[in-house]
């Protein structure tokens with residue numbers, strides 16, 4: 001169809017909404033500029049351009065600049081009068097149009113428009129995105145009343161991707177800005193990509209809402225039920241003339257609970273105080289809740305430790321693939337624990353990037369010992385009272401999270417995981433780290449005092465385990481109490497095995513897929529690992545597998561297919577376009593760009609450093625994600641090259657007449673800034689000499705002013721990153737040679753490590769023609 005154009009079409013500015021083609025809408029019109037536009041339209045052929053105002057609050061429209069440039073040409077179907085001078089229009093959206101000539105804005109605004117015609121609807125990628133969008137949309141429609149039945153049916157019927165975007169956008173409860181973006185995007189693929197993102201967000205929000213609603217309902221139900229039952233009980237007792245019963249019952253429970261004597265006395269004392277109060281008084285409830293806490297806490301309940309070490313080893317192997325060294329250390333720990341009964345044992349701290357199995361190992365330890373397991377995340381805990389509780393005189397007071405965790409465990413000797421101990425922060429509201437220290441200190445924790453409980457609680461039988469992403473933010477005294485066990489990232493093969501043996505079946509089961517109904521082939525797993533995740537652990541891998549399982553579950557449930565097999569070729573249809581390109585890091589040999597290896601909080605990663613040298617006054621410009629330490633090593637690198645310029649064939653004067661621009665695009669800031677030193681030096685020398693850097697080389701090492709290469713940290717993670725992106729040669733400081741042992745054999749076999757002591761060797765290896 002040729003592109004439609006319309007001249008001198010009247011404009012109806014919309015406030016806070018966006019009109020889409022393929023939908024009908026009613027619009028109330030009251031402003032003079034709009035009434036005039038409607039009149040002009042109905043005097044002619046009833047075409048009118050509906051376009052959103054940039055500022056919905058603005059009453060008056062004075063120029064086209066206040067409107068978006070893209071709107072929808074509509075036909076007016078019906079007009080009805082409302083009280084006052086307002087009218088209600090029913091309009092039908094016809095096509096998207098861009099304003100190509102703006103008229104004068106006065107009592108009416110008119111303009112010329114041209115249709116926006118979508119391109120290549122038949123593309124395969126478009127089809128893939130379209131299918132995903134339809135799938136998610138139908139999930140949203142099924143679970144949600146926010147989209148009308150008619151709209152849901154229209155969406156289901158729709159077979160044209162461009163129309164689908166229009167109808168979906170018109171019916172989603174999202175803001176004007178994202179809607180307008182959807183309206184403006186010209187290419188179908190771009191529109192679908194954006195819609196996909198919005199739909200995924202919607203789905204997430206929907207899930208959250210559902211969860212919150214369920215929680216609220218549960219809470220209300222529980223409170224109401226308790227209140228109702230208690231009142232009934234009271235009424236029965238009054239009827240029967242045995243009014244003392246609540247007190248008696250509590251007293252019996254307190255005596256039977258097996259509390260330490262001090263606690264029992266305290267409980268009885270509070271009970272007799274409570275007994276003297278009116279049941280309607282707030283203090284009565286405070287005391288009642290307090291007694292419930294004392295009664296609910298496990299004072300004497302413990303589980304018997306499973307002492308069979310062989311069984312423990314079996315469980316650790318059952319739950320985890322690989323991680324041999326870690327399992328060994330955990331087994332040793334359990335053996336010592338068995339002998340000492342946990343006395344004075346150090347606290348295990350698993351350190352590593354997200355998704356490498358820290359939490360999962362801790363859960364297994366609980367399973368090995370036959371203990372209950374509780375977990376508390378310390379991420380963002382700022383307030384001491386989150387750990388130690390609030391005094392019960394404080395409104396809404398509760399015990400801290402340690403005591404709450406113990407109550408949930410139901411035994412006084414659970415395995416208690418303190419997650420993300422490195423994310424603990426402190427501010428004016430006290431120092432949670434020192435409260436935690438008390439919790440973890442065997443000299444003090446047998447009489448841990450929670451402010452709410454007021455009586456001591458014995459935490460000495462609890463087996464505490466902690467996790468962290470990195471060690472540098474953990475307060476020293478805490479660090480001293482812990483035995484650090486590092487878990488590094490996985491190789492591609494390890495990830496594939498973990499997925500095959502654990503993640504796929506776990507996720508399939510959670511999504512209600514029967515065994516054997518879903519097969520994900522090895523190359524499909526490789527495709528997911530390489531194309532959709534870039535991580536040290538397997539968290540995103542698990543998420544992607546979950547996403548595939550969700551889609552498979554819908555397909556299987558619909559009965560259209562009996563069994564599903566996901567191959568490398570079908571992954572894209574299920575997960576959308578590839579997010580990472582293996583080759584995007586290393587293209588061809590380039591001048592002024594070198595690949596470094598960095599060690600960040602989320603594992604190892606590659607770091608491309610770009611340098612350009614241009615005519616100027618000898619200035620050095622540093623941009624991108626450069627920490628202070630990195631800036632210093634950049635300066636050291638420049639100084640070294642400058643003092644040895646003759647050797648590399650650079651004219652001394654060049655430095656005075658050249659500006660150097662160093663840029664580190666994207667990527668996380670490395671934990672060990674100086675290790676980018678030799679990479680920067682290489683990129684700088686390449687830029688100065690115009691000789692390219694080999695793209696097959698990655699490097700890491702600190703540089704000194706005299707051109708020595710100093711050792712760095714995190715070699716294993718860095719090597720895994722190099723291996724992931726597919727470089728072949730890795731330059732490392734000679735002093736790090738001893739760390740090579742830690743690197744998995746499969747990685748060592750594929751990478752050629754080149755130990756160096758002088759940056760000069762780096763240049764000769766990495767730069768072509770030096």
Ligand code: ADP
Nearest residue numbers: 319320321354355356357358359360498502538
């Ligand atoms: P972390 O606590 O380190 O962030 P998790 O323990 O939450 O990581 O692990 C993420 C997911 O990956 C979990 O489902 C876990 O069971 C799985 N996982 C991680 N490592 C392994 C492994 N070696 N073998 C089997 N599953 C693993």
